[in-house]
Amino acid sequence: MSVLSQPTARYTSLESWSYDRIIAPAVTAMATTMIAEMLPRVANGGRLLDVGCGGGQVLLEIAARRPDLELVGLDLSLQQLARAAARAREGGRPIRLVRGSALELPFLARSFDAVISLGSIKHWPDPRGGLGECVRVAKQGGLLAVGEVDRGCTFADSWSFVNRWKGPRFIRPIAHALFRTWVAGHSFDLDDARALMRDVPLVRSDVHRVTGTPTLLMLGEVG
Numbered sequence: 001m002s003v004l005s006q007p008t009a010r011y012t013s014l015e016s017w018s019y020d021r022i023i024a025p026a027v028t029a030m031a032t033t034m035i036a037e038m039l040p041r042v043a044n045g046g047r048l049l050d051v052g053c054g055g056g057q058v059l060l061e062i063a064a065r066r067p068d069l070e071l072v073g074l075d076l077s078l079q080q081l082a083r084a085a086a087r088a089r090e091g092g093r094p095i096r097l098v099r100g101s102a103l104e105l106p107f108l109a110r111s112f113d114a115v116i117s118l119g120s121i122k123h124w125p126d127p128r129g130g131l132g133e134c135v136r137v138a139k140q141g142g143l144l145a146v147g148e149v150d151r152g153c154t155f156a157d158s159w160s161f162v163n164r165w166k167g168p169r170f171i172r173p174i175a176h177a178l179f180r181t182w183v184a185g186h187s188f189d190l191d192d193a194r195a196l197m198r199d200v201p202l203v204r205s206d207v208h209r210v211t212g213t214p215t216l217l218m219l220g221e222v223g
Contacts (some may be wrong), residue, residue, distance in 0.1 A: 016079050020055045026164035028057040030213050031118050031147065035061060037217065038116060038145045044068055046113030051102050051134060052076075052120025056084025056095065063093040072096045072112070074105065102130035107137045114143040121148050122187045131200045138222040144202065146218040149187040153214030158184060161214050184214060193218050 011019065035058070042048060045068050050059050053073030063071055073095060075081050081097045088095040100106045102117070102124050115134040124130040134144055162176040188196070190207065193216050197205045202220035210217050 011077060011080075013079065016077055020080065020083055022166045024055055024057050025166060026161060027119055028061055029164060030161055030215065031058050032061065033210055033213065034118065034145070034147045034215070034217050035065065038114070038143065038219070039066055041143045041145075041219075042066070042069065042114045046070070047072070047111065048114040048116065049074065049105075049107070049112045049137065051105070051115060051117040051130070052123070053084060053097070054080045054119075056080075056087045056097070058116075058118055059084065059095055060087055060091055060093055063091070063095065070096075072098065072107075074098045074100050074102075076101060103133060105133045105137050109136050110139045112138050112142060114138070114145065116143075116145045116147075118147040119149065121146055122183075127196060128199050131196065135200055135202070135222050140222060141203075142222045144200070144218075144220040144222055147210070147215050148193070148218075149184050150209055150214055150216045151184050151187045151189040151192070153184055153209075155180075157212060158214040160212070188216065190216060 047070040048062065050073045053059055053075050056073055059071050059073050062069065073084055076099065078099060081099060084097055098106060102120065103126055115138045121127050121130065138144060158180055159176055162172055162179050165172065165175060190209065193207045197207055197218050197220060200220060201223055203223040205220035207216060207218045
C-alpha cells in the first residue's frame, strides 16, 4: 500500500528513496525557521530526540547549530536510518540512531530535554498516543515541538515549497497538485492541531502557522 493513498502506511522503498532525494532537501530548508525558533528553548548540553528523523537531514542541521547537544534520531525505516548514519559519518557528527515507533518510544521516561518531530505526525496511526509518548520521555520543563504540513496552507506557500524540490521543473505543477491533494489534504489544519495539543498534558502550549511556509508548528512545555 502506498503512503499517498494511506498516510499511515509504511513508505515503500521507492517512496523512501524519492522522499529522501527529491523532497527532504526542501523540507530541511523550510525547517530552518522552525529550528531557529526551537533551539533557544533547549538547555545547554541537553539531550534532543527527533521522532521520525528520516534520513537525518534535520538532525545534522541542528548539530551544526548546536554542537553541545546530544542528538538521538528515531525512525521506523531501516533504509532511512542507514542514510542518516551515512550522513552523520560523512559530516563527523555523533548522532545515535534507533529504530522504533512513535507510539512506543523505546526510551525511559523523563530522559530528553527536547522532543521534536517534523513532517512525521500525519503518518502516525494514533497522533494523540504518539504525542503522549513524546511527553512521557521529555523532562519536566522540556520542549515538545512538532512541525507538520498545514491543510489550510495558501497556494503561494505550498507552491514556494514544491518549487524547491529536486527534479525537472516541468513536473512541478503535477507535484504541487499531488502535494496539496495527498500530503496537505491528509494533514491537519490550525484547529485540528490546537485540539491535539489541548489533549496533551503540557504547562503551556502554542500552535501557529510558520510564515512563508505551508506548515504549522506546535510547541509546548512539559509539566
